Structure formats: C-alpha cells, structure tokens
Amino acid sequence: MELKDKVIVVTGGGRGLGRAMALELAGKGAKLALVDLNQEDLDQTVAMCADKGVEARSYQADISDEAAVEKLFGDIATDFGAINGLVNNAGITRDGLFLKVKDGKVVNKMTKDQWDLVIKVNLTGTFLCAREAAAKMIELGCQGCIINISSISRAGNMGQTNYTATKAGVAAMAVTWAKELARYGIRAAAVAPGFIGTEMVMSMKPEALEKVEAMIPAKRLGKPEEIAKTVAFIFENDYISGRCFEVDGALRL
Ligand code: NAP
Numbered sequence: 338m339e340l341k342d343k344v345i346v347v348t349g350g351g352r353g354l355g356r357a358m359a360l361e362l363a364g365k366g367a368k369l370a371l372v373d374l375n376q377e378d379l380d381q382t383v384a385m386c387a388d389k390g391v392e393a394r395s396y397q398a399d400i401s402d403e404a405a406v407e408k409l410f411g412d413i414a415t416d417f418g419a420i421n422g423l424v425n426n427a428g429i430t431r432d433g434l435f436l437k438v439k440d441g442k443v444v445n446k447m448t449k450d451q452w453d454l455v456i457k458v459n460l461t462g463t464f465l466c467a468r469e470a471a472a473k474m475i476e477l478g479c480q481g482c483i484i485n486i487s488s489i490s491r492a493g494n495m496g497q498t499n500y501t502a503t504k505a506g507v508a509a510m511a512v513t514w515a516k517e518l519a520r521y522g523i524r525a526a527a528v529a530p531g532f533i534g535t536e537m538v539m540s541m542k543p544e545a546l547e548k549v550e551a552m553i554p555a556k557r558l559g560k561p562e563e564i565a566k567t568v569a570f571i572f573e574n575d576y577i578s579g580r581c582f583e584v585d586g587a588l589r590l
Contacts, residue, residue, distance in 0.1 A: 338482060338572055341366035344417040345572070346410075348400050348466055349427030351378025353535035354486065357561030358424055358568050359386055359393070365569060369393040370413045370420075372400065372466075373427070392417075400427050400462030410469035414477060421481035422572055423470040425463040425507065428486065430537065431455050432496045452499045459503035464510065467525075471518055480522030482572055485511045486564075487529040487581055492590040504529070508581045515579030524578035526571050531585025533559040555586030 345362050349355040350371030356378075359369050363386040371386075371393060373379045379395035386393035394416055398409045414420060431454055437445035467483050474481050490497050491504040507527060514525035532538050532549050538558065541549070550557060567584050571577050583589075 338421065338480070338575060340569065340572055342368065343421040343481070343572075344368045344370060344413070344419045344479075345422040345424065346370040346372060346413060346420060346466075346470060347424045347426055348372045348462070351375050351382055353537060354530070354533060354561050354564050355424070355426045356382045356385070357565040358426065360389070361562065361565035361569050362572070363389040363391045363393065366391060367422075368417060370396060370417065372396045372398050372409060374399060400466050401457040403465055406462075406465040406469050410466075410473050414473045419477055419479050420470055420473045421479050423466060423481075423483045424486065424568055425466055425484065426486045427462060428459045428503070429455060430497070430500050432500065434496055435498045447498055455499035455503055459500070460506045463503075463507045467510070467514060471514070471521075471523055474523055475521050482524040482526070482578075483511070483514060483518075484568055484571055485525070485527040487511075487527045489529050489531045489583065489585045489588060489590050491529055491581075494590055511581065512579045519578065524575070526577055526579065527581035528564060528567050528571070529581050529583045529585070530564050531559055531583075531588045533561055533564055535561055553586045553588045555588075557586065559584060559586055 345367045347355050350359050351373035369386050376397050383393045383395045398405045431451040433447045485507040487508040488504040490501045511525045511527040
C-alpha cells in the first residue's frame with residue numbers, strides 16, 4: 338500500500354512508540370487519526386505531524402470502552418471519509434510476581450485488578466478497535482492493514498503474567514484476522530518489540546535497566562523509530578499478512 342494520502346489510525350498516538358509511528362507515517366504522506374487518553378500529548382503529536390505537511394486529527398478516547406470505540410471509528414470515518422490502516426499500539430503494564438513467597442509462605446499474589454486492567458486495555462481494547470476499523474474499512478470499500486503491537490514478552494516473562502497473556506493474544510488475533518479478512522482486501526500483522534527506550538521502559542529501576550541492556554546482544558535499547566520503520570514497512574508491503582515481526586536486537590525470551 339502506498340502510504341501517501343492514506344488514512345491511518347494510531348492508538349496511543351500521543352507519545353512513545355505511537356508518536357514515533359505517527360511521525361514516520363506522516364513523513365510518508367499518510368493522514369493520521371491519533372487516539373489517546375491524554376489531550377496534551379495528542380495536541381503535541383498532531384502539531385508535529387502537521388509540521389510534516391499532512392492532515393492529522395486527535396481523538397481523545399479510551400480504547401477499552403466499547404461505546405467510545407464505536408463512536409471513535411464513526412467519527413474518524415466521517416472526518417476523513419476513509420480508513421486504510423490501524424496500529425493497535427496503546428497498551429499498559431501492571432507488573433508483579435504471580436506469587437511472592439517468603440520463608441515458605443505466600444506473602445503476595447498478582448491481584449485480579451492487575452489482571453483485569455491489563456486484559457481490558459491491551460486485549461479487549463485491541464479487539465474493539467480492530468473490529469470497528471475493519472467494519473468501517475469494509476463499509477467504505479477501503480482496502481488496508483491492521484497492525485497489533487505485541488511484545489517480546491509474548492513468549493512469557495517473569496512478573497508479567499497479565500501482560501504476556503495479552504501480548505500473545507494480540508499476536509494470535511492478527512493471524513486470525515489475516516485469515517478472516519483477506520477476502521475483503523484487509524491484511525493483519527503484528528510487531529513484537531524488545532526493550533525500546535520509551536517512558537514505559539525508562540521508568541524501570543536503573544539497576545533493572547542496566548541488567549536488561551547487558552542481556553541484549555545488540556547491547557542497547559531499541560529506538561522508537563526502529564519500531565516505527567517496521568510498521569511502515571508492513572503497511573507498504575502488500576504480501577505481508579498473518580505474521581509477527583520480532584524487533585529486539587537479538588534478545589529472544
Ligand atoms: P507508553 O509510552 O506508555 O504509551 C502508551 C500510550 O497508550 C500512552 O499515550 C497512553 O496514554 C495510551 N493509552 C494507555 N491506555 C489507553 C487507553 N485505555 N485508551 C487509549 N490510550 C491509552 O508506551 P510505549 O512504550 O510507547 O508502548 C506502546 C506499545 O508498545 C504498548 O502496547 C506496549 O505494550 C508495546 N511495547 C513497548 C515496548 C517498549 O519497550 N517500550 C516493548 C514491547 C512492546 P496515557 O499517556 O494517558 O497513559
């Protein structure tokens with residue numbers, strides 16, 4: 338798909354990886370619909386995209402709220418008249434050990450709230466946005482592509498029972514949608530980043546971050562632009578569908 342003048346929705350587009358994706362796609366002439374919770378972040382990213390000479394609009398919405406997501410994609414379709422792509426990028430962590438044991442006694446458990454919140458945003462939010470985006474693409478006669486942002490943690494990672502479940506889930510859903518939606522000219526794929534230098538990762542304790550960097554064969558964190566370029570590559574290559582791209586500096590979990 339040629340990105341020039343195509344309408345691409347990026348969730349979590351206000352900051353971090355989402356902002357880097359928006360800027361990369363804007364650089365290729367795409368029109369951006371940026372979705373996030375924080376209006377200030379959205380305003381900044383919209384202004385940065387506009388500086389690249391493309392149309393960009395902000396939409397403040399919670400991707401885990403079904404009614405809000407239905408309205409969101411209705412509004413985007415009305416504002417732009419087309420939807421050609423979606424990056425399901427918004428995501429959260431609420432890390433903690435599954436069970437914490439001291440002197441043979443269980444002293445802490447991952448709470449159901451920790452579980453529910455991460456499932457609601459990362460898994461249900463991704464499901465809702467993709468469903469509404471695909472429905473609009475079909476109704477508007479637009480061909481396009483849906484990209485889910487998974488994680489290297491999809492293979493399983495200490496302290497992330499909730500997050501790993503969602504990131505394995507979004508990679509698997511991309512395969513399902515690739516198979517179900519191919520007949521409508523809609524592709525789906527996933528990207529599984531390793532450790533990338535965004536706020537989500539930089540907020541880790543410095544000792545933990547040092548250990549992580551030492552473990553990465555590339556000996557550095559990834560750059561947000563490196564994930565953004567992978568997203569653009571998937572949009573641009575019409576024979577990519579149903580696959581998950583690991584971008585992790587050779588760090589395999
Ligand atoms: P980030 O800096 O925390 O950005 C995530 C964005 O999503 C924030 O702007 C956040 O809004 C927004 N968001 C959160 N919940 C939302 C909701 N319910 N509805 C709408 N927007 C919501 O994270 P990031 O590092 O850029 O990560 C982006 C994606 O990549 C995530 O899915 C993450 O799991 C994945 N990932 C990241 C890394 C990494 O190393 N950074 C590695 C692997 C995978 P607020 O600012 O209001 O909270």
